[in-house]
Amino acid sequence: MIFQRVEPKQAIASILLACLATISSTAQQLDSASVIRQVDAAVKARIDHVEGYTVTEHYAVYRGKDEVHPAAEMTVKTVYRKETGKSYTIVSQSGSEFIGKHVLNNLLDNEKEINLPGIREHSWITSANYEMKLKTGATEQMDGRNCVALAIAPRRKAPNMIEGTLWVDASDGTIVRLEGTTSQSPSIFTDPARVMRRYVKMSGFGMATQARAVSDSFLLGRTTVTIDYRDYQIQVIPAK
Numbered sequence: 001m002i003f004q005r006v007e008p009k010q011a012i013a014s015i016l017l018a019c020l021a022t023i024s025s026t027a028q029q030l031d032s033a034s035v036i037r038q039v040d041a042a043v044k045a046r047i048d049h050v051e052g053y054t055v056t057e058h059y060a061v062y063r064g065k066d067e068v069h070p071a072a073e074m075t076v077k078t079v080y081r082k083e084t085g086k087s088y089t090i091v092s093q094s095g096s097e098f099i100g101k102h103v104l105n106n107l108l109d110n111e112k113e114i115n116l117p118g119i120r121e122h123s124w125i126t127s128a129n130y131e132m133k134l135k136t137g138a139t140e141q142m143d144g145r146n147c148v149a150l151a152i153a154p155r156r157k158a159p160n161m162i163e164g165t166l167w168v169d170a171s172d173g174t175i176v177r178l179e180g181t182t183s184q185s186p187s188i189f190t191d192p193a194r195v196m197r198r199y200v201k202m203s204g205f206g207m208a209t210q211a212r213a214v215s216d217s218f219l220l221g222r223t224t225v226t227i228d229y230r231d232y233q234i235q236v237i238p239a240k
Helices: 008-029 032-049 097-114
Strands: 050-063 072-081 085-095 130-142 145-154 162-169 175-182 194-202 205-217 221-236
Touching: 032 050, 032 130, 032 145, 032 162, 032 175, 032 205, 050 097, 050 205, 072 097, 085 097, 097 221, 130 162, 145 175, 162 194
Parallel strands: none
Antiparallel strands: 050 072, 050 221, 072 085, 130 145, 145 162, 162 175, 175 194, 194 205, 205 221
């Protein structure tokens, strides 16, 4: 029997190649249909098991390229109930009264409307409302989590429906991040908004922690709205 000496560098190279081959094989095994089923299941689990929650939301509105000095701010306490939707209590407010009235108050009114029972179902990020397709090179690290990327396109046009990229946790389909452009403008005076939302897992469900929307309008020019969510208190329906 003849033994061939393997240099240390060659051995390391062989190990790296083997690891890359394993990663490539795993990526090839990803299937759009199975990932989409995971996303649908994760959303359904939240719908079925989250009875309600309270959260403190901080809104800031910036004008033009200045994202250091907000033109208006608002902090609200949000209460969500499965049977009734969302309600808001304003904790504090400062800055431009015009922006507070025409931007922030309109945002809250819109959120109330789209979260009413019978309406909110049309906005869920599921395959019923979105066409989803696994992106090339779909696996990547996002916010410290191993994620799968999906290209999403809404099945109907609406100001709260987003066309772009959805990142979900590779292990269970929980939403991690969403980036894209709204499929429709809220008015003839405003362009579609470029949006981003980040989520973390709380009580086993994906909950929003940050959001950002940038739009251009005839009245206000470039406007950036950021939302930070904190102090969640989630009421989960006990498993039977």
